[in-house]
Amino acid sequence: MRVESIRLLIETKAVRNRILQQVYRRIHYGDTVFWLITLVFALVVVGMIGAILFVTLYGSAMAREQFGWGFLTNPRWYHEQDGVPIYGAWPAVYGTLASSTIAVLLAGPIGIGSGVFLAELCPPWLRMPLSVLIELLAAIPSVIFGLWGVLVLAPLFERHIAIPVSRTIGTTVPLLEGPVSKGGVMIAGMVLALMILPTIAAITRDVVAVVPNSQRELLFSLGATRWQVIWLAVLPYAFAGVIGGVMLGLGRALGETMAAVMLIGNRTTVSLSLFASGTTSAALIATQLPNREDALHESALIYLALILFAITFTVNALARLLVWRIAASTR
Amino acid sequence: MVSVVSVMNGEQPAKQPAAAPVGHARGHSLTVRNLVPFYGKRQAVRPVNLDIPPCQITAIIGPSGCGKSTMLRCLNRMHEMVAQARVEGTVWLDHEDIYAAGVDPRLVRRKIGMVFQHPAVLHTRSIYENVAIGPRMSGITRRRELDDLVEHSLHQAALWHEVQDRLKHPARMLSGGQQQRLSIARTLAIAPDVILFDEPCAALDPIATSKIEELLVALRSDYTLVIVTHNLQQAVRISDRTAVFMIDRDAKDYIGSLVEVNDTAEVFSNPQDPRTQDYISGRVG
Ligand SMILES: Nc1ncnc2c1ncn2[C@@H]1O[C@H](COP(=O)(O)OP(=O)(O)O)[C@@H](O)[C@H]1O
Ligand SMILES: [Mg+2]
Numbered sequence: 001m002r003v004e005s006i007r008l009l010i011e012t013k014a015v016r017n018r019i020l021q022q023v024y025r026r027i028h029y030g031d032t033v034f035w036l037i038t039l040v041f042a043l044v045v046v047g048m049i050g051a052i053l054f055v056t057l058y059g060s061a062m063a064r065e066q067f068g069w070g071f072l073t074n075p076r077w078y079h080e081q082d083g084v085p086i087y088g089a090w091p092a093v094y095g096t097l098a099s100s101t102i103a104v105l106l107a108g109p110i111g112i113g114s115g116v117f118l119a120e121l122c123p124p125w126l127r128m129p130l131s132v133l134i135e136l137l138a139a140i141p142s143v144i145f146g147l148w149g150v151l152v153l154a155p156l157f158e159r160h161i162a163i164p165v166s167r168t169i170g171t172t173v174p175l176l177e178g179p180v181s182k183g184g185v186m187i188a189g190m191v192l193a194l195m196i197l198p199t200i201a202a203i204t205r206d207v208v209a210v211v212p213n214s215q216r217e218l219l220f221s222l223g224a225t226r227w228q229v230i231w232l233a234v235l236p237y238a239f240a241g242v243i244g245g246v247m248l249g250l251g252r253a254l255g256e257t258m259a260a261v262m263l264i265g266n267r268t269t270v271s272l273s274l275f276a277s278g279t280t281s282a283a284l285i286a287t288q289l290p291n292r293e294d295a296l297h298e299s300a301l302i303y304l305a306l307i308l309f310a311i312t313f314t315v316n317a318l319a320r321l322l323v324w325r326i327a328a329s330t331r
Numbered sequence: 332m333v334s335v336v337s338v339m340n341g342e343q344p345a346k347q348p349a350a351a352p353v354g355h356a357r358g359h360s361l362t363v364r365n366l367v368p369f370y371g372k373r374q375a376v377r378p379v380n381l382d383i384p385p386c387q388i389t390a391i392i393g394p395s396g397c398g399k400s401t402m403l404r405c406l407n408r409m410h411e412m413v414a415q416a417r418v419e420g421t422v423w424l425d426h427e428d429i430y431a432a433g434v435d436p437r438l439v440r441r442k443i444g445m446v447f448q449h450p451a452v453l454h455t456r457s458i459y460e461n462v463a464i465g466p467r468m469s470g471i472t473r474r475r476e477l478d479d480l481v482e483h484s485l486h487q488a489a490l491w492h493e494v495q496d497r498l499k500h501p502a503r504m505l506s507g508g509q510q511q512r513l514s515i516a517r518t519l520a521i522a523p524d525v526i527l528f529d530e531p532c533a534a535l536d537p538i539a540t541s542k543i544e545e546l547l548v549a550l551r552s553d554y555t556l557v558i559v560t561h562n563l564q565q566a567v568r569i570s571d572r573t574a575v576f577m578i579d580r581d582a583k584d585y586i587g588s589l590v591e592v593n594d595t596a597e598v599f600s601n602p603q604d605p606r607t608q609d610y611i612s613g614r615v616g
Contacts, residue, residue: 124414215453217412218517219453221445221518223441223465224468225437232468
């Protein structure tokens with residue numbers, strides 16, 4: 001009887017072990033499959049970047065050969081010299097950099113401020129509606145932003161800001177000098193700012209919301225004001241994430257096409273003034289590629305795309321470097 | 332912000348690092364009268380009356396959830412930082428009602444410092460800045476003055492020798508025990524009258540714990556200390572007086588109350604309340 005029951009016990013144990021082993025093996029097998037699937041996805045991403053790089057390098061070969069680095073500094077998109085067509089990227093590059101800089105300078109502080117307000121200061125009953133509103137703003141198609149910019153903001157801006165400023169400060173500061181044209185770098189930058197504002201605000205809100213409460217309580221217990229808590233504890237802790245949000249916004253501004261086409265005036269020569277019309281890389285490519293005249297024209301446009309790619313890449317790398325530097329150093 | 336700094340400035344000229352510490356005779360006491368903390372509509376503790384004598388260690392013990400932390404956070408007006416939280420009754424720091432109308436809670440917190448259960452340091456800042464931040468917020472900006480304060484506070488917290496050659500390193504790289512002593516140094520740097528500790532050793536190993544205990548005993552001669560602890564041995568080892576909080580099993584509302592306060596030796600050798608008796612003999616909690 002005793003022996004019997006012990007044998008039974010051993011057998012059930014053995015069975016259980018076998019089942020467990022199978023289960024473990026299956027789990028392990030699942031792990032491997034999962035690992036392979038995610039690896040494939042990762043490789044697809046790498047492959048895409050490689051493909052884009054290949055296409056832009058290959059397609060721009062002719063233009064790169066003919067114009068070299070001079071392409072970048074040539075202040076006219078198109079002119080002919082002794083009957084030979086010459087292309088230059090500087091108007092588009094300048095327009096891209098200037099309008100995106102304006103967008104980030106405007107949307108950065110306002111977006112970070114509203115994100116912090118939403119996460120830290122907003123009364124609870126207001127938080128939800130405001131968050132929804134901001135997310136709605138992010139979902140509006142850029143052509144509608146452009147429409148609104150052209151019909152509403154641009155006329156107001158021209159009458160009440162651009163013309164008065166160009167007549168006063170503009171007489172001494174070339175960046176703000178007249179004449180004021182219908183569309184321009186400044187107004188395009190302002191509409192871009194509106195478009196990237198929700199991105200920056202939403203990301204700031206989210207990264208501020210996950211700052212551990214211990215960081216706040218610690219400072220409150222030293223007699224800090226809410227402002228000091230935000231400034232000295234919350235924002236430094238969330239810094240990398242906030243910069244990430246701003247960079248995402250900047251990336252969108254650099255590549256934004258429709259709003260730029262509608263607002264910047266599409267003039268392919270350079271004027272330093274922010275009130276003058278100009279173009280951006282994305283706008284130029286989008287408007288001219290469908291109507292390309294010959295192989296050189298197409299190659300020059302692809303060369304411009306390559307440069308835009310390089311700009312966004314550099315901006316991201318610099319941002320990452322900045323985050324690393326600040327994360328590694330403590331004051 | 333300017334006005335806050337200047338107000339705090341006016342508050343803060345008293346203790347310089349090298350100056351004589353406050354002696355026994357001038358220590359600071361807390362008097363708790365009919366204190367009832369609320370979270371929204373929910374009462375967290377039954378009315379508390381408690382005298383915390385100057386320059387002694389008062390331990391607060393009791394099972395989880397009986398309101399020890401909540402009560403402690405009422406003593407320096409940190410409780411009201413929780414959304415919807417409020418307080419009835421009052422607390423006196425010496426002869427000053429800290430809940431009186433017009434009292435700035437930030438000034439109360441500068442006089443009654445607090446150290447939390449989980450060692451909390453400012454992650455992005457150096458060891459030096461973690462200590463200097465309190466004085467900085469009160470408007471001390473001169474480098475020498477800050478240096479002295481930081482060094483003195485780290486000495487007081489028995490941490491100086493371990494960190495003196497890496498003051499610029501990130502504070503997050505310190506061990507848990509070191510971070511907790513850094514928290515104490517940070518609190519000491521604003522020269523409080525009273526320091527509250529909420530289970531300061533709960534997350535620490537025995538060696539780090541005994542270092543903190545030694546430190547508390549050393550600080551007792553200059554500061555009034557209140558420590559919430561889960562560890563009854565710790566209360567016996569270091570405290571002069573003990574307050575026992577319990578949740579009444581019979582009552583259905585699960586609201587904690589203060590059941591007994593006495594000299595620590597009395598509480599543990601001769602408990603007056605049967606609930607205390609059960610608790611310290613390990614029958615509940
Ligand atoms: N932030 C909070 N919001 C609502 N109720 C809380 C909060 N913190 C604590 N409580 C409640 O207050 C009571 C006392 O909690 P606490 O003071 O943390 O107890 P202890 O520190 O003794 O473990 C518990 O019933 C707990 O659920
Ligand atoms: Mg607690």
